[in-house]
Amino acid sequence: MKYIYYATLYQDGDSIGVKFYDLPNVNTFGDGEIEASEMAKDALEGYLLAAEDNQIELPERTNAADIQTKKGESLLAVVVDTSLVREREDNKLVKKTLTIPSYLDRAARENGLNFSQELSDRLKKKLKLN
Known part of the structure; x- marks a missing residue:
């Protein structure tokens, strides 16, 4: 299944922090924007796979236009296709x-x-x- 959730990137000391707007328990970080973006996708994949497996109801995604970022933050759209993730894992x-x-x-x-x-x-x- 394909999902899109929005994350906020922000400076956190020497790292770039990542927090998901609609998923407050999904957080990560990276050394720079590229690594933080990759880690955001990885964190979201893990959360969504667990949610599907445990039949956890997912919150409705907030529209990007309705998300207000603070000064210094940027919005990141993170797209995950759990069927591709599962297929990749099955072929490991x-x-x-x-x-x-x-x-x-x-x-x-x-x-x-x-x-x-x-x-x-x-x-x-x-x-x-x-």
């Missing part, structure tokens, strides 16, 4: 260590087989995930 690679007989290791390497690909293909077939 996980390292596994396995033990096979040495003759199989030698034969597979001689034939240029990719162990990770072979194991993935076999697991998908066995689990009927093709």
